[in-house]
Every structure is written in C-alpha cells, then in structure tokens.
Amino acid sequence: MEEVKAEHSEFASQSPAARRLLWFAEYEKEKNVPAVCKKFSISRKTFYKWLKRYKNANGSAESLADQSRRPHTSPRATPKEIIDRLCELRKKTGFGQRRLQLYLSIWYDMELSESTIWKLLKKSGVDMSEKKKLRRRIKPDDPLLPGDRVLMFVKFIQGAEEKQIYAQYTAIDECTRLRIAKIYGRHSTLSALDFVQILLMEFPFLVHHLHTPLDNVFTSVSMPGLQTHAFTRNLRKLGIRHDLPTRRQLAKGKFKDRIARFDEVEPYSTKKFSSPEELQARVAKFLFQYNNYRPIPFIENLTPVEKLQTYENFNHIRVFDPYHQH
Helix, strand or coil: CHHHHHHHHHHHCCCHHHHHHHHHHHHHHHCCHHHHHHHHCCCHHHHHHHHHHHHHCCCCHHHHCCCCCCCCCCCCCCCHHHHHHHHHHHHHHCCCHHHHHHHHHHHHCCCCCHHHHHHHHHHCCCCCCCCCCCCCCCCCCCCCCCCCCEEEEEEEEECCCCCCEEEEEEEEECCCCCEEEEEECCCCHHHHHHHHHHHHHHCCCCCCEEECCCCCCCCCCCCCCCCCCHHHHHHHHCCCEEECCCHHHHHCCHHHHHHHHHCCCCHHHHCCCCCHHHHHHHHHHHHHHHHHHCCEHHHCCECHHHHHHCCHHHCCCCCCCCCCCC
C-alpha cells in the first residue's frame, strides 16, 4: 500500500508532459487503452486526444505540454490602431477613462466601458496613476504659451465644377503660428469635431482655448451664450474651452481683422484641381513649407517650428509634419 502511495506521489510531482509520456509508455507495454486509462484515472477521450497530438508531432515530447486556451482569433477584440491612438492621447493629455470613452464614441462610434479602456491601457504599459493636466488659466497680462489660444476658422474653395464647394478648416496657434488645415466636402458640426480630433492628435501641445467664428456649426447664432451646442459640449468634455467673438466685436470687424492678421491667401486656393485628394495634397505641401521653413515677422522672424523650439518642453521637435510628408 505504501509503495502504491509513493508511486502515486512521484507521478503527481512530474510535469504534465512527463505524465503523458508515461501513458504512452504503458500503452506500448499493455496495448490496452481501457487498462491504461484506469491505471492513470483518465478518460479515453483524453487519452486519444493527446495520442493524436503526439503522433502528429512525430513523437515530440514538447507536443504534450499544456497549451494556452486563448483563441487564435478574437473578432470582437479592440483594433490595435485604436489602442495605439488611445495610448497616445492618454500620454499627451492625461485624459481619464471617461473622456477617452467619449473620444471613442464621437470619432470611432465604439462603445467601450471605462473599465475596459483602463484594462487596455494598463496592458499596453500606460501609467494610469498620472493625473490629468489642468487647463492653464490665462490672465490678460500673461504671455501666451503653445496651445493657450488656437484660432479655428473655415474657408470655402470652389472645385472644377461650379456647384462643388469644399470647406477648408484651418487652425492656427497664436503663440507659435503653427498651422493645420484639412479639406472637407461639407461644412458641418461633424466635420468641425473631426477637425478637433486632428488638433488633439497632431499638435505637439494641449489646446486650452479654441476660438471660432459665430457660426451655426460651432454655436447657436441666435443665442451664442448658451453652452448647449454639440460642438461646445464636446469641447468642454475634452477639457477645451470654447471662445466666441461678441456681437460688438463682430460689428466693429475686430474678429475679421484678427483672422486677417494670422491668415493669408494660400496659392493653391486659386488654382484648379481635379479632386479633393489633390487639393489636400497641395494643402499638406504648402503647410509643411510654412511651418518648417517660412520666417514669420510677428514671431521675431522665426519659423513656427523655431518658435516652438524656444520653449523647453518642445526643444526636441525638429520638424512639424502632421501630414507625414517625409
């Protein structure tokens, strides 16, 4: 009896692969599957499953080791590009699960729970203990820093056919004069929110205040003071303050003059183009030169990138290339 117990204890202490090898060694001697199954307290189904795997591997002992039960494919898994985008946004903004959940809902039509987002980021190695960066309060006499005030407005460009009108959304950082622009087929709140996503991901700094014209796409023109417009509400949830010109400023033309100080007529806007993709390629080429190589008189004749480099947090940036031209 003691010998049986000792033999059983020795068998139990072996690795799963070693125990399965003993099944087949016993089978080679006995040539009796029921007897082998009875001796080792296993079912015939289990025996034949491992025997088939053993033979398919040409008698390799490694085939008898326990294998992961993880499925080979996960159709409902969150796409890797979405996880990478969440990781990038979390590191840049410090947004918590709630704002990241909103981000996915608005721009990717994905409904993930806050706990799922937390697990995805944690598994990707993102530090989830870091607190969100607070929006800087700007006093009238404070010098502007990158991202403190970004001016956003829309231009309309006529296509080859007279009825084709494209909306160019442009954003200019007042501190550095960095510019981003994108062409859309429609001037709408959805287009404006999509452009905000580009600002969040491509500008190397956080956007604290976003100034827009008085337009139904951005606010209710009849009651601009209300904070219920979809554009304003989504900006607020993302930690961005939405600023609008007052009617007095509009009446005196101050907002229009302000845009004129920061903007210019781009050469591509007066040339014919065959498709919006061609127009967007021209926009990308122009802005790459503008942001990286054109001196701006209003910022000490520095280029926008050189102005950005004067700030300690951004002196490592050598090229601003949101359109991936190089």
